[in-house]
Amino acid sequence: xxxxxxxxxxxxxxxxxxxxxxxxxxxxxxxxxxxxxxxxxxxxxxxxxxxxxxxxxxxxxxxxxxxxxxxxxxxxxxxxxxxxxxxxxxxxxxxxxxxxxxxxxxxxxxxxxxxxxxxxxxxxxxxxxxxxxxxx
Amino acid sequence: xxxxxxxxxxxxxxxxxxxxxxxxxxxxxxxxxxxxxxxxxxxxxxxxxxxxxxxxxxxxxxxxxxxxxxxxxxxxxxxxxxxxxxxxxxxxxxxxxxxxxxxxxxxxxxxxxxxxxxx
Amino acid sequence: xxxxxxxxxxxxxxxxxxxxxxxxxxxxxxxxxxxxxxxxxxxxxxxxxxxxxxxxxxxxxxxxxxxxxxxxxxxxxxxxxxxxxxxxxxxxxxxxxx
Numbered sequence: 001x002x003x004x005x006x007x008x009x010x011x012x013x014x015x016x017x018x019x020x021x022x023x024x025x026x027x028x029x030x031x032x033x034x035x036x037x038x039x040x041x042x043x044x045x046x047x048x049x050x051x052x053x054x055x056x057x058x059x060x061x062x063x064x065x066x067x068x069x070x071x072x073x074x075x076x077x078x079x080x081x082x083x084x085x086x087x088x089x090x091x092x093x094x095x096x097x098x099x100x101x102x103x104x105x106x107x108x109x110x111x112x113x114x115x116x117x118x119x120x121x122x123x124x125x126x127x128x129x130x131x132x133x134x135x136x
Numbered sequence: 137x138x139x140x141x142x143x144x145x146x147x148x149x150x151x152x153x154x155x156x157x158x159x160x161x162x163x164x165x166x167x168x169x170x171x172x173x174x175x176x177x178x179x180x181x182x183x184x185x186x187x188x189x190x191x192x193x194x195x196x197x198x199x200x201x202x203x204x205x206x207x208x209x210x211x212x213x214x215x216x217x218x219x220x221x222x223x224x225x226x227x228x229x230x231x232x233x234x235x236x237x238x239x240x241x242x243x244x245x246x247x248x249x250x251x252x253x254x255x
Numbered sequence: 256x257x258x259x260x261x262x263x264x265x266x267x268x269x270x271x272x273x274x275x276x277x278x279x280x281x282x283x284x285x286x287x288x289x290x291x292x293x294x295x296x297x298x299x300x301x302x303x304x305x306x307x308x309x310x311x312x313x314x315x316x317x318x319x320x321x322x323x324x325x326x327x328x329x330x331x332x333x334x335x336x337x338x339x340x341x342x343x344x345x346x347x348x349x350x351x352x353x
Binding site: 138140152153156159160162163164166167169247248249250251252253 | 261263285286315335336337339340341343344347348349350352
């Protein structure tokens with residue numbers, strides 16, 4: 001079976017621009033990519049938040065005022081579709097974010113998958129083992 | 137020959153990034169490579185037909201239609217375009233309109249992917 | 256891994272570029288990124304030039320901004336669009352646009 005891993009790396013802040021949201025929607029689109037591929041082919045996405053991009057992963061977002069979905073709901077949808085979600089440990093520490101303030105699971109969406117806080121070196125290893133790379 | 141997929145999320149006017157993407161695509165085609173181009177976010181602006189050529193504004197419609205006539209594939213994100221008021225009838229005829237999974241499928245078949253984010 | 260990083264901004268302090276690791280890290284200066292190939296601030300050349308295994312700059316973007324492609328920092332190799340295509344297929348395996 002031909003599976004190609006694509007790394008989606010997010011280093012932009014949310015809401016002012018649409019970059020990080022488009023990262024999530026493109027990443028989640030991997031769920032339906034099979035319709036364009038042969039039977040034994042598929043794309044395996046991995047989603048990583050680095051730099052200030054880790055601020056996309058804060059809990060308790062409420063974007064009603066903007067009339068858009070929160071990045072929190074997009075990230076939870078990614079977990080619901082079993083996408084591997086990585087959050088850079090060094091950046092979490094640098095920004096003084098406690099783990100309890102990060103989106104570590106999506107149990108309220110019914111997801112089993114959880115986010116992982118990992119050193120940048122692990123994210124680099126994911127980049128290295130991916131066939132293609134998209135920086136958002 | 138190899139295949140390059142270029143994803144471009146940057147706007148047509150107000151940024152020169154789409155110009156870069158188109159020139160790169162043109163150079164790749166000249167060397168005999170296959171090229172797919174995915175337009176998403178503000179990049180979908182490039183899919184709008186009837187662009188008028190003014191001095192000092194990017195004008196890429198003619199170049200793009202020539203490239204597509206020569207075998208390049210250009211597809212824009214349907215949702216991103218609709219959100220901006222570019223409907224099917226507004227699209228350059230030879231451009232495709234598809235959902236985001238098309239981009240990932242194109243990447244699946246590509247030797248190289250250059251993903252150019254938006255502003 | 257052979258990684259090609261397109262730098263399109265001047266004076267990027269992007270910490271991603273700082274942290275990227277690759278066996279071969281090629282930096283391609285395009286758009287305003289080409290200022291990194293020619294401008295010195297207080298006598299110091301751009302730190303971007305020290306990041307990669309090899310640094311390239313797009314000739315057209317240098318000329319547009321008033322720079323002679325033959326007078327860039329000696330660590331920089333000037334390429335045209337065709338040269339960028341060759342780099343993409345022959346020198347890099349994966350690409351990042353910053």
